[in-house]
Amino acid sequence: MSTNYAQNGHLEKIECVCVPANPEDTISWNKVLAAYSRNGNIRGAEICFNSIPYKSIVSWNTMLSAYAQERHFLKSKHLFDVMPDRNEVSWNAMLAAYAESGDLNGAKDIFDKMPFWSVVSWNSLISAYSQNDQFSEAKSLFDKLPDLSVVSYNTMISAYCRNCDVESAKILFEQMPQKNLASWNSMLAAYFQLGDIPAASETFDAMPERNLVSWITILQVYTRAGHLSGAKQVFDSMPHSTVLAWNILLQAYCEAHESRAVLLFRQIPQWDLRSWNILLAEYARKGHIYQAQEVFDSMPERDIVSWAALLHAYSHANEIDTAKRVFHSMPQHDIVSWTTLLAALNEKQAEITFFENMPEWNLISWNIMLASYARSGNVIKAKTMFDRMPSQSLVACTSMVTAYSQNGDLEMAKSTYDKMPIRNAKVSNALLHAFVRSGCIEEGMAMFKSMVDVNLVSWTIVLEMLVGSGNLLEAHGIWEDMPEKGMFAWNIMLKRYAQAGLASQFFEKMPMKDLVSWTTMVVTLGGKRSLEPFRRMEQEGLEPDTTSLLSVLGACSHEGMLEQGCCFFRSMESDYGITPRQEHYCCLIDILGKSGHTERAEALIQAMPWLADGASWGAFLGACRLHSRVTQGIRAARGLHEVDYDDPASHLLVMDMILHSKN
Secondary structure, three states, X not given: OHHHHHHOOOHHHHHHHHOOOOOXXXXXXXXXXXXXXXXXXXXXXXXXXXXXXXXXXXXXXXXXXXXXXXXXXXXXXXXXHHOOOOOHHHHHHHHHHHHHHOOHHHHHHHHHHOOOOOHHXXXXXXXXXXXXXXXXXXXXXXXXOOOOOHHHHHHHHHHHHXXXXXXXHHHHHHHOOXXXXXXXXXXXXXXXXXXXXXXXXXXXXXXXXXXXXXXXXXXXXXXXXXXXXXXXXXXXXXXXXXXXXXHHHHHHHHHHOHHHHHHHHHHOOOOOHHHHHHHHHHHHHOOOHHHHHHXXXXXXXXXXXXXXXXXXXXXXXXXXXXXXXXXXXXXXXXXHHHHHHHHHOOOHHHHHHHHXXXXXXXXXXXXXXXXXHHHOOOHHHHHHHHHHOOOOOHHHHXXXXXXXXXXXXXXXXXXXXXXXXXXXXXXXXXXXXXXXXXXXXXXXXXXXXXXXXXXXXXXXXXXXXXHHHOOHHHHHHHHHHOOOOXXXXXXXXXXXXXXXXXXXXXXXXXXXXXHHHHHHHHHHHOXXXXXXXXXXXXXXXXXXXXXXHHHHHHHHHHHOOHHHHHHHHHHHHXXXXXXXXXXXXXXXXXXXXXXXXXXXXXXXXXXXOOOOOHHHHHHHHHHHHHOOOHHHHHHHHHHHHHOOXXXXXXHHHHHHHXXXXXX
């Protein structure tokens, strides 16, 4: 009864019900205190705690855990300091509070002062190091653990995954004397992070039992890779299709094809606020402000996320005035809405004024200002903003290193890096990338070899650097030494083999392929041969992008395939939701012209949503020359002249065409 009142916030009823006749009934008090704590009602918990006449160690620990869970670090520390007695739960709760606040030094200090260490203590500190990207410390602590539990193994597997070292996670998983469902789910999550569909599918099939987490993770493996057919198959196989699963599939459809997403949205048995927000956010992301506004107006309820999505839609579309009106219409503002509008502002004075008027600043808002000054090349003001920050975290220092490197100031980037008391793989990779941008291959390789927390990103940066600089022998050495290979690395090597004319052999050996892989093959093969990987790509459930469609249109143009070319062009909007660009129109003009349909080609030029450029007029002129269409050829030459396309060859084509027609 007391718990029910606490969960509904009826403090006066709780006080009436729970105050026992015997004031020494601490157990009853503790039950109500625990109810407040579970509900996240800190104020109620404090009133209850202060009302307990005889507090037990359970009372103190419950209040301490409540503060820690709600991230009231200072209150946690004060309560811990004044506790008359402490036990294992007290020490572990305080350790968790330090870890949650990101104060690793404080967490380690608490750990060292503990009168005894339990498995929970070890696991908490390992998890704290892992979650704050201090992988080396996490691994060192794990190796010192006197008694390894299943939770210890699972914590370290998660740490490996956070460090993108899935191979080591797999080895540790196989060494486990016993595994629980969380162990299997951790490995499944690791393969999800890597994007390795075959390994994830194999792990999922081998699981002795599955829960909702397992099904959701394997569903996300397919959706993140863009494999809609595989995702749909998993979804249809789920014992229970929860609204969470529907929303994950909806998110994937939104990212792949808007019209199908709307159809799927209508099939959801019961929409929740998240369903509406996904569709709204997708319209916002694509800049479809009218559809976004329509969805927003149709929503039965809205939250801060809904308002933020609409704000993003107008900000993303550079509709700054409307974005401001939406911002001022919001029932409440959070830091996300403030930073969204801050990012949209283009005028530097308006931007800095808005920044100064923000009720609070977070790392994102500071970084927006840093990035704004860095993009404009004003690194001095970026450094001034950096120095103003109340605390210069790893992320802030990484932003500054990146700002220097993007502006070519490698010396200052390295100086900032060297002054950092703590570094992680992300900031090391930022400096490594700076060496790459500056063409400092030897320095980049030296830094790579000295890095402690080398991860998949580090290996991939070096691989791209060596391939791009032509150091192919070293690149192959790095490729062979890589402990794991992500999708981006495979695509780098695929392009390398494509340059050598060996793309097909390498492509077939790839364990996984994404849209970039298939598009590379479409571009590489060219001609009629490019249609095969294009069709296979569609069969795999991947939808083409503008580059792959341009390649197949170019192939149709080169081979004179009129029917196929027209079909591909029509399908861009009807099947794939892609608006043709000028280069796609140019290909179709070339296809029509070469096939002798010069009237249709000219009509297409006139019907284009923009003025024809030199490439379009040039393709049309070439077709007129090929089929001796003198009158149209003269109009094509005039069109070239109107766009100020000063190409002497075009005049020669017209003269040759006229002479040829007279003969």
